[in-house]
Amino acid sequence: MTNIRIHLMRGLGLIGLAALFGFFAAPAMAQQPVPWQLGFQDAHSPIMEQMTLFHDFLLWVIFAISIFVLGLLLYAIVRFRESKNPIPSKVTHNTLIEVLWTVVPVVILFVIGFFSLPLLYATDDTAEADLTIKAIGRQWYWSYEYPDHGDFTFDAFMVPEDELKEGQPRLLTTDEALVLPVGKKVRVLVTSSDVLHAFAMPALGSKIDAVPGRINETWFEIDEPGIYYGQCSELCGSGHAFMPQMIRAVPEAEFDAWINKAQARFGGSAEELSPRPIKVVRNEAVNTPATAQ
Numbered sequence: 502m503t504n505i506r507i508h509l510m511r512g513l514g515l516i517g518l519a520a521l522f523g524f525f526a527a528p529a530m531a532q533q534p535v536p537w538q539l540g541f542q543d544a545h546s547p548i549m550e551q552m553t554l555f556h557d558f559l560l561w562v563i564f565a566i567s568i569f570v571l572g573l574l575l576y577a578i579v580r581f582r583e584s585k586n587p588i589p590s591k592v593t594h595n596t597l598i599e600v601l602w603t604v605v606p607v608v609i610l611f612v613i614g615f616f617s618l619p620l621l622y623a624t625d626d627t628a629e630a631d632l633t634i635k636a637i638g639r640q641w642y643w644s645y646e647y648p649d650h651g652d653f654t655f656d657a658f659m660v661p662e663d664e665l666k667e668g669q670p671r672l673l674t675t676d677e678a679l680v681l682p683v684g685k686k687v688r689v690l691v692t693s694s695d696v697l698h699a700f701a702m703p704a705l706g707s708k709i710d711a712v713p714g715r716i717n718e719t720w721f722e723i724d725e726p727g728i729y730y731g732q733c734s735e736l737c738g739s740g741h742a743f744m745p746q747m748i749r750a751v752p753e754a755e756f757d758a759w760i761n762k763a764q765a766r767f768g769g770s771a772e773e774l775s776p777r778p779i780k781v782v783r784n785e786a787v788n789t790p791a792t793a794q
Contacts (some may be wrong), residue, residue, distance in 0.1 A: 530703035533730040535669055542704040545729065546721040549706030558616065558725035562609065583788050611669045624706070630688035634679070638691070638698025638711035638733065641740030645679050650760045653768035659743050672742065673730040678749040680757035680763070683723050691717045702746060710735060723750040 544550040635646040657675040691700045699709035705721040731746040
């Protein structure tokens with residue numbers, strides 16, 4: 502018995518150390534889906550934290566309603582089975598029951614609305630943003646603009662599987678990352694140059710359509726440095742699965758240093774109207790080349 506207890510204590514200690522290591526190592530880990538994952542990705546923005554809490558609250562509400570309905574169904578099956586009721590009741594109305602099945606759902610919906618409407622409003626509150634970036638969906642890649650930092654633009658293409666480096670996830674890695682500062686409210690203007698796309702970043706609670714000829718907006722505030730992955734979430738054609746988004750969140754000082762380099766690398770004078778180089782994207786779905794405009 503003593504040996505079993507010793508082994509159990511050692512096992513619990515190892516589990517505790519692993520959990521502690523995972524906690525401190527979390528900021529350096531990439532936020533992406535994992536095999537056999539249940540539930541959301543870890544929340545890394547205030548909005549996503551609220552969404553997760555609201556989701557868990559609704560899950561308990563749904564669970565309680567389902568158990569209640571199942572109980573009523575089982576009660577009716579047993580209580581009013583044919584062997585116990587050879588002559589069925591012909592009662593068609595009950596005032597108390599009719600009042601309850603009207604009032605109780607109204608109360609439930611009121612409680613849900615009480616918590617969901619402020620969250621819905623918060624997701625749309627882009628005022629007092631610290632910086633603005635613009636994401637443009639294209640067939641099939643993303644372009645990013647930094648209007649607050651010289652208005653430079655760059656394209657981000659998915660890295661082919663045969664060019665991935667160790668640790669880079671397949672179908673999620675891009676050749677250029679959207680670099681953003683940690684702890685700043687980032688307003689994202691989202692549009693499209695061709696068909697419907699959708700900008701989606703699960704760990705940040707952000708998902709909004711990119712509509713041609715229209716600018717939608719959303720926001721998030723990243724709480725920890727790291728790499729965050731997302732994908733286009735609107736069926737946009739045969740290359741839909743090959744236009745991921747990759748955000749690299751860094752401290753403000755590192756962000757400022759990157760901005761200086763990016764302005765020199767991607768920027769250009771207002772008088773320069775020469776066309777940007779065209780990159781050819783291979784449409785893997787049909788195995789035919791498609792020109793990225």
